[in-house]
Amino acid sequence: MELIKRGGHRIPPLNPLRFFEVVARTQNLTLAAQELCVTQSAVSRQIAVLEAYLGVELFRRGRHGVSLTPIGKAYAEQVIPSFHNISAATARLLASSHGGMLRVRTYTTFASQWLIPRLPDFRSLHPDIDVDIVTGMRDVDFERDAVDLAIQAGVGDWTSARHDMLFYDRIDPVCSPAYLNTHAQGGDDLPALLRGRLLYSRYSHSHSDWEAWLDRNAMTAGTSASEWTGFSISMLAWQSAAAGLGVAMGQIAMLNEEFKLGNLLRPFNKPVRRDHAYYLLRPKQRTDLTKVKVFREWLLKCAAQTRADLDAAD
Incomplete structure (x- = not known):
């Protein structure tokens, strides 16, 4: 499946990407599901959608949960800070609008x-x-x-x-x-x-x-x-x-x-x-x-x- 193109950039579906960021950050499907207010199966489905888009395996599934693959770890090191920056920018915007x-x-x-x-x-x-x-x-x-x-x-x-x-x-x-x-x-x-x-x-x-x-x-x-x-x-x-x-x-x-x-x-x-x-x-x-x-x-x-x-x- 082809990646979505935005302004010349290749960007995967943002909802599955958000799920990936939370799972990669928490390293735990249960915690990720709680933060996202969904079920664990919904988290797993979104991760599967992202892996299908990218054509790579991001997580290994085991008896004790999930862990990042080397490719998944390298991807997470770039994606997690990006979501943090988006969150910080949103907080600053809201602070400017509502207070400050x-x-x-x-x-x-x-x-x-x-x-x-x-x-x-x-x-x-x-x-x-x-x-x-x-x-x-x-x-x-x-x-x-x-x-x-x-x-x-x-x-x-x-x-x-x-x-x-x-x-x-x-x-x-x-x-x-x-x-x-x-x-x-x-x-x-x-x-x-x-x-x-x-x-x-x-x-x-x-x-x-x-x-x-x-x-x-x-x-x-x-x-x-x-x-x-x-x-x-x-x-x-x-x-x-x-x-x-x-x-x-x-x-x-x-x-x-x-x-x-x-x-x-x-x-x-x-x-x-x-x-x-x-x-x-x-x-x-x-x-x-x-x-x-x-x-x-x-x-x-x-x-x-x-x-x-x-x-x-x-």
Whole structure:
């Protein structure tokens, strides 16, 4: 009988070859049958099929079991490592798919203020998946950036990536309690806050937040004499506000901990929903690995809770 040809290579039937590998490795028909979950007679039949294909005797049958012939021993020395390599490669692939490292790209502020505080929950649910956060301001390019997922702000018009909306940005001015007492008489003169130092982020999606909030609340005229101080990222503006340096435009979803601790408060309590939302992006041309699927499912649940919290805070 002729050997099966695959891509120019002569390969015997793989099922009988697998049986041969187990028998050669265990040197015992009973153990081989147990590992393969079949009967001893089924093992013997598969070995006979392989010997017929190869035209050689691989095992000697005796009263005390089977033993490899010299030809069978030489063949086993090549076949057993091959199956070991296949097994190891499969284990690595499954580990990469189900666990291992998951690389997520997002903004420094989003990672620090929203994502990282929630990661212990994900870690407790999926201890086999390590989340590696990569921060950057420019839009993700899955062909360029070695990441599995990205979280970005936008209007949902990505054509090169699949995306899920997480939550819309809601903004409202924030300051420290001490700053409110000193510059607005404890809240009795809120317009005075707008005539003081206003802190803002120069980041492209945040630099117009003050303008949007002031316009929506018809307060633009009150800032004609204000002092403006810019920062590279929103987190620095909020830290400066907490330190009493002025009033910053806050993103409500990012400041839960600061509100709870009393480091920051919302003196006006007039939140404005921005057109931009946060989105989870993933490659359009790749099949989602298991680790990507479980992280996405978990993240969407977290985002749903944030949306509910934001609605309740309005």
